[in-house]
Amino acid sequence: MKNSLYIVIVGCGRLGSILANRLSREGHSVVVIDRDESTFAGLSPDFSGFRVEGDAAQMAVLHEAKSKKADVFIATTHDDNINLMVAQIARKILNVPHVLARVFDPRREQVYTQLGIETVCPTSVAAEIFLRAVATGAADKKEG
Amino acid sequence: MKVLIAGAGKTLYFLSRNFAAKGYEVVIINRDGEECVQLARQLSATVVCGEGSNPEILKDAGAMGADAMLAITPNDQDNLVICQLASLLYGVPKTLALANDPDNAEVFEQLGVSAFSTTRIVGSLIEQRASLEHITNLLPVGEGRVNVTEIIIDADSPVAGKHLKDIDLPENALVAVVIRDNRPIVPRGPSQLLTGDRVVLISLPENHGPVLRVFTGEQK
Amino acid sequence: MREKEYLRQRYAAILSSTGIILVLSGVVMLLPLLILLAYPQEGQDAWAFVIPAICLGLLGLALWRIFHPPTPVTLSIQEGGVIVLISWITVTLFSARPFMSVTNLDFSRAVFESVSGWTTTGLSVVDVTKASHMILMWRSLMQLAGGAGLAIIMMSAIMGRTGVGISSAEGRSDQLVPQVRESARLVLIIYTSYAAAGTLAYWLAGMELFDAVNHSFAAVSTGGFSTSPESIGHWNSVAIEAVSLPLMLLGNLSFVTAWLLWRGRIRFVVRNGEIRLITVVIPLAAALLFLFTCRALYPQIGKSLRVSIFETITALTTTGFSTVSYESWNSFGMLVLIVLMLIGGGTCSTAGGIKQFRIYTLWRLLIWEFRRSLLPRNAVIEVHVWERNRRVFVNDARVRQIYVFVFLYLATYIFGTLILCAHGYTLRDSLFEFASAIGTVGLSVGVTSADMPDTALWAETLAMFLGRLEFMVVIVSLFKAIKDGGHWVSLTLHGKEGL
Numbered sequence A: 001m002k003n004s005l006y007i008v009i010v011g012c013g014r015l016g017s018i019l020a021n022r023l024s025r026e027g028h029s030v031v032v033i034d035r036d037e038s039t040f041a042g043l044s045p046d047f048s049g050f051r052v053e054g055d056a057a058q059m060a061v062l063h064e065a066k067s068k069k070a071d072v073f074i075a076t077t078h079d080d081n082i083n084l085m086v087a088q089i090a091r092k093i094l095n096v097p098h099v100l101a102r103v104f105d106p107r108r109e110q111v112y113t114q115l116g117i118e119t120v121c122p123t124s125v126a127a128e129i130f131l132r133a134v135a136t137g138a139a140d141k142k143e144g
Numbered sequence B: 001m002k003v004l005i006a007g008a009g010k011t012l013y014f015l016s017r018n019f020a021a022k023g024y025e026v027v028i029i030n031r032d033g034e035e036c037v038q039l040a041r042q043l044s045a046t047v048v049c050g051e052g053s054n055p056e057i058l059k060d061a062g063a064m065g066a067d068a069m070l071a072i073t074p075n076d077q078d079n080l081v082i083c084q085l086a087s088l089l090y091g092v093p094k095t096l097a098l099a100n101d102p103d104n105a106e107v108f109e110q111l112g113v114s115a116f117s118t119t120r121i122v123g124s125l126i127e128q129r130a131s132l133e134h135i136t137n138l139l140p141v142g143e144g145r146v147n148v149t150e151i152i153i154d155a156d157s158p159v160a161g162k163h164l165k166d167i168d169l170p171e172n173a174l175v176a177v178v179i180r181d182n183r184p185i186v187p188r189g190p191s192q193l194l195t196g197d198r199v200v201l202i203s204l205p206e207n208h209g210p211v212l213r214v215f216t217g218e219q220k
Numbered sequence C: 001m002r003e004k005e006y007l008r009q010r011y012a013a014i015l016s017s018t019g020i021i022l023v024l025s026g027v028v029m030l031l032p033l034l035i036l037l038a039y040p041q042e043g044q045d046a047w048a049f050v051i052p053a054i055c056l057g058l059l060g061l062a063l064w065r066i067f068h069p070p071t072p073v074t075l076s077i078q079e080g081g082v083i084v085l086i087s088w089i090t091v092t093l094f095s096a097r098p099f100m101s102v103t104n105l106d107f108s109r110a111v112f113e114s115v116s117g118w119t120t121t122g123l124s125v126v127d128v129t130k131a132s133h134m135i136l137m138w139r140s141l142m143q144l145a146g147g148a149g150l151a152i153i154m155m156s157a158i159m160g161r162t163g164v165g166i167s168s169a170e171g172r173s174d175q176l177v178p179q180v181r182e183s184a185r186l187v188l189i190i191y192t193s194y195a196a197a198g199t200l201a202y203w204l205a206g207m208e209l210f211d212a213v214n215h216s217f218a219a220v221s222t223g224g225f226s227t228s229p230e231s232i233g234h235w236n237s238v239a240i241e242a243v244s245l246p247l248m249l250l251g252n253l254s255f256v257t258a259w260l261l262w263r264g265r266i267r268f269v270v271r272n273g274e275i276r277l278i279t280v281v282i283p284l285a286a287a288l289l290f291l292f293t294c295r296a297l298y299p300q301i302g303k304s305l306r307v308s309i310f311e312t313i314t315a316l317t318t319t320g321f322s323t324v325s326y327e328s329w330n331s332f333g334m335l336v337l338i339v340l341m342l343i344g345g346g347t348c349s350t351a352g353g354i355k356q357f358r359i360y361t362l363w364r365l366l367i368w369e370f371r372r373s374l375l376p377r378n379a380v381i382e383v384h385v386w387e388r389n390r391r392v393f394v395n396d397a398r399v400r401q402i403y404v405f406v407f408l409y410l411a412t413y414i415f416g417t418l419i420l421c422a423h424g425y426t427l428r429d430s431l432f433e434f435a436s437a438i439g440t441v442g443l444s445v446g447v448t449s450a451d452m453p454d455t456a457l458w459a460e461t462l463a464m465f466l467g468r469l470e471f472m473v474v475i476v477s478l479f480k481a482i483k484d485g486g487h488w489v490s491l492t493l494h495g496k497e498g499l
Helices: A014-025 A037-042 A059-064 A080-093 A106-114 A122-143 B009-022 B033-042 B055-060 B076-090 B102-110 B118-131 B205-216 C002-037 C040-066 C077-101 C107-118 C133-148 C150-157 C163-169 C180-205 C209-220 C238-252 C255-262 C266-271 C273-297 C301-316 C331-343 C356-372 C396-422 C427-438 C454-468 C472-496
Strands: A006-010 A029-034 A050-053 A072-075 A098-102 A118-120 B002-007 B025-030 B046-049 B068-072 B094-098 B114-116 B135-140 B146-152 B174-180 B183-185 B198-203 C384-387 C390-393
Touching (some): A006 A014, A014 A029, A080 A106, A080 B076, A106 B076, B002 B009, B009 B068, B033 B046, B055 B076, B068 B076, B076 B094, B102 B114, B102 B118, C002 C077, C002 C150, C077 C163, C133 C150, C133 C209, C180 C209, C180 C238, C331 C396, C331 C427
Parallel strands (some): A006 A072, A029 A050
Antiparallel strands (some): B146 B198
């Protein structure tokens, strides 16, 4: 399939499983890593990627997922620190072209953007959206 | 010197006690409320309760004025982030992270954080001690690239009574120090090795075996 | 009422996917017409293929378009199972038609041959000396396609999303790469290269091109149909037997293992349980056959060795090519072959039987059970096997599934043997023939023939079907369909009485 990417996703929680299901459905090769095997139950029946059970903080587990070959590496565990560590490893040591990490704490996020890691901070994003909603609400109220 | 230590358990306690005894200003960061209470009672250090990888907590603990940051939690990822935050946000000059997974020690170094692995150190200590009684491997210095070994010369050692210049040592090996009657001597060519001497050898892992055999005369 | 709507939706999706498979199978059914390029004199038989093919295709097309879901639907594994069941039944029924018109077999025999083809068994009721080239080609094509599996065929074409459930249901649960369509494509590539290489090898070894093609298809699909009534034995050629052996072994290898081998991951291949099993079983069985059966029967050493090795491999890989007839074989030899047929080939391959992986796992459990008694009482033991490139710990659920399967398999085997015995066949012959049917092997002592009683024939037909689809899919899907059907009916009835 053209444009099929090799994607490694660390963490199979709510975000990780959504990403995994969608990307696999779109035809990409997806490998999901999670420490807890029971989280793989969150993958949809037509998920056709591989599952690796293990602690992504260990190099051996990243190697088992063949992270070196990845086109995209996404860190979505619930622990910011794990996400930051594996994202750095993927970027600087394994030279994965596209690395993304979810970081909940906005303050940590700033430091990592400095280090060249592309981060998504749900807290900041949600804050933006809520604030915009409040602003539009207030504007509507003024007009109405 | 002001040292920040983030961690938990016995290692944290004894290290902190050690540093405090040396006269350093120690600030402990620990996330468990009850453990913090115990630490506060038993040590003269400042105890801050919170997550080491939280920038606010680091600031609170005085990272701005700290000379060193030591991260020894059981989680490698936390140790990495603590050291990186301390160094990037607060400019702490010396940071050291514990890598529980020995593979991560190299990884951390590549990411710019000094790291050490107790697994490797303890592992080689056990290995060497288990083999022969009068050989102790002290430290794998330089991340295991150099071995420092202490050997006791006994009566049937092939080098007992020999002069250093007459001992046929393999390449890349050095007799660094000879301890006789608890006095360290740095030997030169004419120096003689006597029975009962404790010899400190420097060797590389590749020639470790042959070097030892020169002094012990047996198959290792 | 919403439940009824839900059921309607799900079954619409099921039927729609089934439709696609039927269309593709219809195309496969047209392939034998290519034979006309070489043998144009068989033109009058063409309609026997074209008509059912077109009907199958149209039926499929209709199902696909009529029931096509407006929004894409993800089918569960159980629903995949229902698709597999319906498709296989439909395809095998339509595939029987050419046998009825061209070779004039009655319905039971025609369905038997069709099922034997698609399930890659190889037992035959057709007189191959009188069969036309198109019919012979069709038999081999059915085996080639059946070996690949309808799921693979479907996924290599258009469909994407529903692939996973269907391939798991058809027994190909492990993938080569982390994307199901890519994996299916790779399997097809591996498979066709086997077939192409096999054809070339047979031709170089001395077979005529037509025979080479047919036997290559039958070998790599571990099917076993032959253009000669004496199977491979007809050629009495070391070269041809030598070509057959690696083809059969490759066909029996799990595609995942073959992929690992191809990628050079020898470490994982060596650790693989099935590889370990066959490296012990094949030499052992061949030696036993040689010492206790063949040496006496075939006084010439060369021949005895050839027979021992060939028969061992054809039985274990469940291919079904034979080099000799079994009438004069002693009970020892027959039992060895029966055991080999029951063990069967590798999982996720074209072979049948209980499957080497299950036997290997049971063996490991046995060893560990003994070892356990020597370990500290409170020791915690985790038994593992190597699957693909990682260790999988054998948990209770897996063990339970294996035991249930083995029980089902053996129970059906005994039951089937009883049926054959009831028709007057000897115990020896019944045990052999039914093991061959249920394991989709294809070796025969002569029980299977055109003048077999109908009930015995249908028993074998059902056995082949259950064996290929590994029992559970058939049984579970059947129950599900019945349950859903019953539910639908009761909802409709109650609906008529108002809310």
